[in-house]
Amino acid sequence: MSDPRIAGASVTQFGKHPERTGRDLFAEAGLEALSQAGIDPEDAEALYYGNFMGELAEHQGHQGPLMAEAIGLDVPATRVEAACASAGTAVREAVKTIRNGEAEVVVVGGAERMTNIGTAAATDALAIAADDLYEVRAGMTFPGAYALMARSYFDQYGGSHEDLAHVAVKNHEHALVNEHAQIQQEITIEDALEAPTIADPLGLYDSCPITDGAAAAVLTTEAYAEEHNLDAPVAITGTGQGGDNLALQDRPHLAQTPAADKAAEEAYGDAGVGPDDVDFAEVHDCFTIAEVFAIESLGFYERGEGIAAARNGETTRDGDRPINLSGGLKAKGHPVGATGVAQLATVAWLLDGSHPRADAVPDSTVGVAHNAGGTVASTTVHVMEVQE
Amino acid sequence: MTESAQDGEYDAWLDSIESGDGYYLECSNGHGWLPPRRVCPRCHDQELSAVDLPESGEIASHTTITVPTPQFEDDAPYVTAIADFGPVSVTGLVRGVDPDDVAIGDVVGIDVGERVTTGERAVVFRPR
Ligand SMILES: [Zn+2]
Numbered sequence: 005m006s007d008p009r010i011a012g013a014s015v016t017q018f019g020k021h022p023e024r025t026g027r028d029l030f031a032e033a034g035l036e037a038l039s040q041a042g043i044d045p046e047d048a049e050a051l052y053y054g055n056f057m058g059e060l061a062e063h064q065g066h067q068g069p070l071m072a073e074a075i076g077l078d079v080p081a082t083r084v085e086a087a088c089a090s091a092g093t094a095v096r097e098a099v100k101t102i103r104n105g106e107a108e109v110v111v112v113g114g115a116e117r118m119t120n121i122g123t124a125a126a127t128d129a130l131a132i133a134a135d136d137l138y139e140v141r142a143g144m145t146f147p148g149a150y151a152l153m154a155r156s157y158f159d160q161y162g163g164s165h166e167d168l169a170h171v172a173v174k175n176h177e178h179a180l181v182n183e184h185a186q187i188q189q190e191i192t193i194e195d196a197l198e199a200p201t202i203a204d205p206l207g208l209y210d211s212c213p214i215t216d217g218a219a220a221a222v223l224t225t226e227a228y229a230e231e232h233n234l235d236a237p238v239a240i241t242g243t244g245q246g247g248d249n250l251a252l253q254d255r256p257h258l259a260q261t262p263a264a265d266k267a268a269e270e271a272y273g274d275a276g277v278g279p280d281d282v283d284f285a286e287v288h289d290c291f292t293i294a295e296v297f298a299i300e301s302l303g304f305y306e307r308g309e310g311i312a313a314a315r316n317g318e319t320t321r322d323g324d325r326p327i328n329l330s331g332g333l334k335a336k337g338h339p340v341g342a343t344g345v346a347q348l349a350t351v352a353w354l355l356d357g358s359h360p361r362a363d364a365v366p367d368s369t370v371g372v373a374h375n376a377g378g379t380v381a382s383t384t385v386h387v388m389e390v391q392e
Numbered sequence: 393m394t395e396s397a398q399d400g401e402y403d404a405w406l407d408s409i410e411s412g413d414g415y416y417l418e419c420s421n422g423h424g425w426l427p428p429r430r431v432c433p434r435c436h437d438q439e440l441s442a443v444d445l446p447e448s449g450e451i452a453s454h455t456t457i458t459v460p461t462p463q464f465e466d467d468a469p470y471v472t473a474i475a476d477f478g479p480v481s482v483t484g485l486v487r488g489v490d491p492d493d494v495a496i497g498d499v500v501g502i503d504v505g506e507r508v509t510t511g512e513r514a515v516v517f518r519p520r
Contacts, residue, residue, distance in 0.1 A: 127460070128461040131461050138482070140461075141513075142514055143461075143467065143470055143507075144472055145459065145461055147457075152454070152472070152473075152474060153453070155496070156496075159453070200458070202458060202459045204456045204458075252474060253482060253483045254425065254433075258453050258474065
């Protein structure tokens, strides 16, 4: 069994591109990833592709073959859907395909077009990641669901909106040098606290923007990389996935994310590492509180202690374990179906030194990507390590 | 207006709440769920029976939503909450109280109300 190497990766500029089709966005990322990998497209044997709201935003289902065609591949192509964890789940399928020897070269990616339908329709489309009968019909929105979790966290463990503001300020600051980021704008604690409320206690700056964008990566075997002299020092050494009840009301805890606990445990076990070995992580901060859940589930903090991490400077770029050096979903943007692969690309670039924030983690060898779907009813965790 | 089909046991459950005979489904091990449900996802038991829903529950968490979906445009701002009714929790709209006065632990009754924007039915909690 060979741990897949990341031979090439690419993300488009994340932001508002209402006039760009999903297939055009994905073609840009996919062609660039293939070109960077230096792999003959004829050698690609499969595509796993993440997308969430294509039917609603573009009236387009069956996107697997469409996207393979868009990047010039004639391969079995499968769309993977797990809400905001669609691309993380696609990565997992790609890893399994390489590991079980079914293919030597696999393209994995994702794309989402969201701004063309406007904020109200996008809010509606995102809400269908929740339980339609019991949550959406009770007025639940995606921010609303995380607001319920945030309030429950404050009630059980303490913490305040101001703690969350520190997460937002940190991630905005991290994104300042990321040319792919949707928002490259510094904000203050006051900005975050005074921003309009979306679903209390969460305000505008606790929430990731609505984003168009795509990401792609080319995975290959160690043997193929050696044989073709590819520059592919980073391997995916651990993969994990966890699930939970879809509706918040059916879970024993509103202030914990056990699906992420399970995914982390599996991924760490698979890679043979533990939380203390991890130098940095890209986590799913669709809302500021989500970053807190993520760093607790990844074992970086005890339950109830993740809330103070950003405020204490521990997860900032000059802290001991930087979180979301890309700016996270919060500032980088969250084109839902592309996010998991954009995280994979970011971790690879931070490990190989080519990311603009790589100076924050020099000599790092282990990075983690955490991608969550819905209110964390789906989660994937991937461990990446520098080989040699 | 085109007539749409009933959403099976979900609409039947709303009817039961509306008529004051609310229930939930309980497995032999006491895990509670809302219909439709054929198996307990916690213990795999398929012997689910209808049990009377307690008359009151406690707010477990709540939020006032100011940016709604289009189906709730005219309802906003409104309070959505999860209320704990013992073995089962339910998500609904909190009415009959100022949003600023809703708190975790508040005791509420369950009812069915109309959504302002669409006139469709929704679970509603009121203080009691
Ligand atoms: Zn049971």
